[in-house]
Amino acid sequence: MDKRAILFLILSVVILYLYSYYEYQQEKNRLERIKPTPAPQQAATPSPQGITETKTHQVSSPVETIQEKEVVVETDLYQAILTNRGGVIKHWELKQYREKVDNSSPPIVLFDSEKNKADLSPLHVLLEGETEPVQQRFLHGLYRVEGQDIKLEGPGRQGQLSFLTRDESSGQVLIKRLTFYSDRYDVDVRIETGGLQGGYTLYLGINFGILDWGTTTMTSFVGPTSLIDDKIVQDKPANIQPEVVHQGILTWTALQDKYFLTALIPQNGTGTMVARKFADQQVTVGIRYSPTPGQQTATYRLYAGPKE
Template sequence: MDRRVLWAVVLSLLVLYLFDAYFVPPKKQQPPKKAGETGEIPMPEKKVGEVLEEKNLDSFPSTSHGVFMPEKEIKVETPLYSAVFSSRGGTLKRWSLKNYFDQLGKKGKPIEMVAGTKDGRYPFGLTLVWEKETELLNIPFECEQNSLNLTEDRGKGGVVFLGKTSDGTLIKKTFVFSAANYLMEITVEVTPLPTRSLPEGAVITWVQQLDYKKQDYDSSLGFIGPAAFAEGKLNEIKIKKLKEGYQTFSQGVRWAGFEDKYFLAAFLPNNQGLLSAEIVKTDKETVLINCFEKLKPSTQGGRDFFSYGFYCGPKDIDILSSVGRNLEKVIDFGMFDVIAKPLLYILKYFNKFTHNYGWAIILLTIILKVIFFPLTHKSYKSMKSLKDLQPQLTALKKKYGNDREQLNKEMLNLYRTYKVNPLGGCLPLLVQFPIFLAFYWVLLGSIELRHAPFILWINDLSAYDPYYITPVLMGASMFITQKMTPTTGDPTQAKMMLAMPIVFTFMFLKFPSGLVIYWLVNNILQIFQQLYIDKRVS
């Protein structure tokens, strides 16, 4: 193997190791939990305001902004999540995912998607736009319901909030939920007094409180922050790079929201796209996602309305794809995306039969080994031929030792004469290296593998082996393959090859256990393949 290629591979893996060891916080180990449903997520075709019974708003008392009213909380339960809404502004206070936990074990708590600000701001605050903006954040709303409980038998249900501003404008906010998915439909109806014109538009807001103690918002592994699909591409805005405190998208906005490595909360317009979306950093600890839309005249006259879809759940590629709106684009494996996503789909397909992602990884490794067998066989023959040429190469070095240019010419002539490629032994490693890196990102950033168990002590394939057994076995198997591989006779290169198992073992100590299993199984298959090739060549 060429020394420069070998060093390039080692240094590349070393960079991955250092990033994983020092920039990714270690995961806590815990028993797995059952994942959420991945069925199709339909968008309601009927306007939400028509689903529930109309209420009489005329008798509802108007309240100016900021006046204190007793807060009422409305609880919503579905098989996939539980939510709590507040009558103060008709806002969302909690949204907990029942099938996903912050850590393994009994101490694990359901993932909480909502984090209000210290001054009491929560998602779904509404701003109406007339000559100047009028914020309806703390206007009290009335809700006749105390709770809503959806089961698999009861597919859909809704919660209605009614309110009136100080100038007599009537507001109706309706939220419709489904027991089968993580999608919610939001409809807002606005009815001003006859003496006042209809508002030009409305802004609905997602509020995200930043917690720098728990999250690394500048991490290079796994984006955390506001995102929008606009102008035909995914836009992920690093919080520290928000220009002048805000950034606006006004063309082809298909969705906008906030994401972390595994979860996403996003507004989904029910037409061709939002009029605009604005990402605002109001202070060091608060980010707002403001979605602006023009109001549409109601068929009942004298009122306007707008409606949104809202997704709040896991970044599962099948679930996101079923929603549409380019929501699945939020899963981005960077420069290895073209390899990583097919690998993820193949793993998910194999998992349908194995019901275990560890066995799915092993099955995929075997298939890849079979596919690359002709290349490996050719590589081995090239290395064997190179070893046979060592006496001639040694003689050339003695003869032209002081003339480097002539030595290189004579060595190339020798390679051409015997049809030997000096880099042929590197090909299998170079071909597998992109797959290795793609696997790394899949295992590190796919929620399908988060807390996914294998066997025995390995209960999270996306976390490192807590007992370091698999990395040690991987290093031992790599040492065996190195001893079985033909050498070129270069003592320096031979020492490097023998040192590689030690280097790789230490690097793999903190790698995802699923990735270590892939490399370990690949080495074991390589040993048997080498025995087979040796027999055929002999």
């Protein structure tokens, strides 16, 4: 091959390379023109100092219609009937204890709202210092229910149920979250509040667990009994006029007769014990608690069963 042929070949390769590069640049420029330009990112606007954004629990809608309903909880040990009218227990019976030795005898009923003629049922919450309409809203208004009938059989099983309400006029919120167990006589109670103007009292219910007033003796006291500052405190019903309050570190407060006992046990050790009498042989106990801005939740344990 002569020199002219070699030179022609080299020039052809160079021209082909330059043309390819030119086409590449043109295509690149076209792509840059049609590529969308991202919007400039705006710096996040800081929240005012000391204010953080939190999610609030949507309790109810102004247009929501709540129907009155009952929820049945049945375990191997007891049957409980709860109502969303106040979010309380209206009936509690023991399945392994009967009124008489005969197996055909009715089971022991520790509480029945109609039989007990109870103005206060187990888990009633009274807002202290509030107006009568607001108090009645939380005591006897209709709560929204989260959960259905619960049947727990066998060891180690549990079920949950919640009652939620909100007073539209004041914006105050109350939520009762309950956990039941198949092989225990107690219930975990979690009270969540929001916007309360003051404290509240969680009540055990009138005569819950008192079946026989009988005769009080040194070994068999009937009525309110509490453990405060590591000392047993017993309030004779005759001395409750109409309310008795005990200060101190509260371990538990209870109603008892000779064979059965119901109790409220604060899990954080806070709260003040309250005993109230409504009439002769009509008493209850409760725990008075004042939520703080940083502590809107309190947990308790409710026990309802035999003393053994």
